[in-house]
Amino acid sequence: MTRSPSSPGFWRSPLRGPWLTSVLGVVLLGGITVLFVTGLVSYAAYNPNLAPVNDKTPDKGILGFYLFSWPTDPHWLYRLNQGVHVTLGITLIPVLLAKLWSVIPRLFALPPARSLAHALERISLLLLVGGALFEFVTGVLNIQLDYIFPGSFYTLHFYGAWVFFAAFVAHAVLKTPAAVRNLRRLREDDSSDPVPSDPVPSDLVSPRPDPPTVSRRGALWFVGGGTLLLFATTVGQSFDGLLRRTALLAPHGGADPGSGPNGFQINKTARYAGIDTAETTEDAWRLVVTGRTGTVRLSRAELARLPLHSAALPIACVEGWSTSDQWWRGVRLRDLAVLVGYDDDPPDVLVESLQRRGAFRRAALRANQVADPRSLLALYVNGEDLSPDHGFPARIIVSAAPGVLNTKWVARMTFGDL
Amino acid sequence: MRRPLIPVGSPFQLLLLAASFALAGYAGVRLLADDWFGVAVWFVGAALLHDLVLLPLYAVADRAVVQGIGAAGHREWAMYVRVPAALSGLLLLVWFPLISGMVDRRYRLGTGLSPEGFLARWLLITAVLFGGSALLLALRLRRATKQRPPAVH
Numbered sequence: 001m002t003r004s005p006s007s008p009g010f011w012r013s014p015l016r017g018p019w020l021t022s023v024l025g026v027v028l029l030g031g032i033t034v035l036f037v038t039g040l041v042s043y044a045a046y047n048p049n050l051a052p053v054n055d056k057t058p059d060k061g062i063l064g065f066y067l068f069s070w071p072t073d074p075h076w077l078y079r080l081n082q083g084v085h086v087t088l089g090i091t092l093i094p095v096l097l098a099k100l101w102s103v104i105p106r107l108f109a110l111p112p113a114r115s116l117a118h119a120l121e122r123i124s125l126l127l128l129v130g131g132a133l134f135e136f137v138t139g140v141l142n143i144q145l146d147y148i149f150p151g152s153f154y155t156l157h158f159y160g161a162w163v164f165f166a167a168f169v170a171h172a173v174l175k176t177p178a179a180v181r182n183l184r185r186l187r188e189d190d191s192s193d194p195v196p197s198d199p200v201p202s203d204l205v206s207p208r209p210d211p212p213t214v215s216r217r218g219a220l221w222f223v224g225g226g227t228l229l230l231f232a233t234t235v236g237q238s239f240d241g242l243l244r245r246t247a248l249l250a251p252h253g254g255a256d257p258g259s260g261p262n263g264f265q266i267n268k269t270a271r272y273a274g275i276d277t278a279e280t281t282e283d284a285w286r287l288v289v290t291g292r293t294g295t296v297r298l299s300r301a302e303l304a305r306l307p308l309h310s311a312a313l314p315i316a317c318v319e320g321w322s323t324s325d326q327w328w329r330g331v332r333l334r335d336l337a338v339l340v341g342y343d344d345d346p347p348d349v350l351v352e353s354l355q356r357r358g359a360f361r362r363a364a365l366r367a368n369q370v371a372d373p374r375s376l377l378a379l380y381v382n383g384e385d386l387s388p389d390h391g392f393p394a395r396i397i398v399s400a401a402p403g404v405l406n407t408k409w410v411a412r413m414t415f416g417d418l
Numbered sequence: 419m420r421r422p423l424i425p426v427g428s429p430f431q432l433l434l435l436a437a438s439f440a441l442a443g444y445a446g447v448r449l450l451a452d453d454w455f456g457v458a459v460w461f462v463g464a465a466l467l468h469d470l471v472l473l474p475l476y477a478v479a480d481r482a483v484v485q486g487i488g489a490a491g492h493r494e495w496a497m498y499v500r501v502p503a504a505l506s507g508l509l510l511l512v513w514f515p516l517i518s519g520m521v522d523r524r525y526r527l528g529t530g531l532s533p534e535g536f537l538a539r540w541l542l543i544t545a546v547l548f549g550g551s552a553l554l555l556a557l558r559l560r561r562a563t564k565q566r567p568p569a570v571h
Binding site for chain 1: 424425426427428429431432434435436437438439441442444445446448449451452453456457459460461462464465468469473477484493494496497500501504505508509511512513515516517520521524525527528529530531535536539540543
């Protein structure tokens with residue numbers, strides 16, 4: 001019977017046992033909790049309950065219970081949140097794989113269920129494992145622009161996270177006490193012992209283990225090495241210059257797309273967005289601003305004659321990469337609101353782009369974002385005109401907002417309560 | 419009192435799982451609203467693909483390496499192959515879309531960056547990993563052949 005995976009003797013690794021599974025489980029308990037929280041925070045950063053154009057999940061119901069007005073301080077808030085979410089997610093992959101490896105014998109264990117509660121727990125494990133892999137796979141594919149999953153990333157990753165989290169909480173409540181107990185009991189045990197001796201009786205321990213090729217501590221270093229390698233080749237995409245070059249395999253690692261003032265990282269190029277240069281010439285382009293007192297049309301030259309202000313703000317993408325602060329210069333959004341009748345009570349604004357494609361070619365900003373003095377309709381960056389890829393003739397830049405809400409190639413702004 | 423055919427188990431566990439399923443169901447109907455079949459295939463398929471394909475594949479590969487090296491009488495060298503192979507495989511697994519070039523067009527068009535180089539960088543990292551491992555093994559063998567290695571600092 002040892003040729004069948006349902007037989008305990010089929011599994012030969014001397015590493016499997018409560019100690020390894022408990023250590024990996026406790027790491028995932030902390031790590032996945034941070035992933036879930038930063039994910040929910042990122043969801044809130046889009047202000048989905050402000051306007052339908054911001055909301056890719058209109059039937060969220062109570063899952064949006066915690067939503068709040070996304071603040072503009074500190075200005076690196078979204079950059080930090082998303083950098084942690086994506087970098088941590090990537091670095092947890094080896095831990096997740098090791099954890100699944102450590103408990104694989106239980107997938108085949110017989111009888112399939114010892115009780116009704118046990119049967120339900122096993123069904124819950126399908127949601128746990130399927131959910132974890134679904135979340136990690138959709139996330140990893142999305143940051144590589146590989147949109148092969150069946151639907152919108154926002155919808156799948158958000159609802160998938162809640163399905164996964166429901167199973168994760170149940171699993172954590174059921175297993176954490178035992179994991180902590182195991183670690184306490186085994187703390188005195190020398191885990192560098194080449195022959196693992198889990199004193200806790202467990203179905204995970206092989207009844208006829210192969211001779212070891214590595215200690216349990218060595219195995220943990222092995223997993224940690226994978227984590228460290230992924231971290232070291234990814235984290236640089238949240239910084240500029242030399243650090244970015246260390247992100248050898250991350251999508252926004254390596255060299256910047258260009259040099260000079262407009263050389264920094266681009267989310268979607270003008271060509272990708274379908275911007276026709278004929279639409280952005282001084283003669284053709286007009287910014288259409290609408291509000292309480294009607295509509296104002298402004299050429300780029302007219303905008304440049306309005307009071308200009310500066311703000312040092314980063315571009316921070318949902319995909320986890322970001323730039324350091326760039327020096328933007330342009331017209332304050334609240335000054336544009338004044339032009340259409342909102343003298344000292346800046347309202348929300350709906351911003352529409354020239355772009356033909358993209359889920360966020362229209363995006364809404366909340367009144368607190370419009371009112372912030374650093375919120376600009378930028379015409380210049382780092383002392384030069386915006387390049388076409390960074391949104392020429394004019395783009396939005398808002399402190400702490402997700403990159404995609406900083407609409408490029410702005411064509412129309414409609415002020416008013418949304 | 420007759421005992422039920424199947425024991426019920428812990429009532430606390432039953433309540434907890436019921437609550438968990440209810441929440442998963444609430445999110446699940448929304449997850450499945452658009453393309454229920456596609457999402458179900460991805461959700462369940464991810465678990466099956468991992469448990470029944472990926473894990474057996476790397477377990478078999480690992481066993482082959484350990485037995486191959488063991489046949490040569492040096493089982494303890496298995497880590498020198500396992501570590502670089504696993505790390506290189508891990509990088510390939512995570513960054514497969516970029517390394518394989520399957521998203522070249524969208525990547526170049528979207529980011530303005532060159533999609534070339536991911537494969538080369540992955541190969542170079544792999545070379546460093548295996549080379550470094552070989553070097554460590556060579557040093558260890560050298561040290562083992564000397565009776566008393568002088569302490570070098």
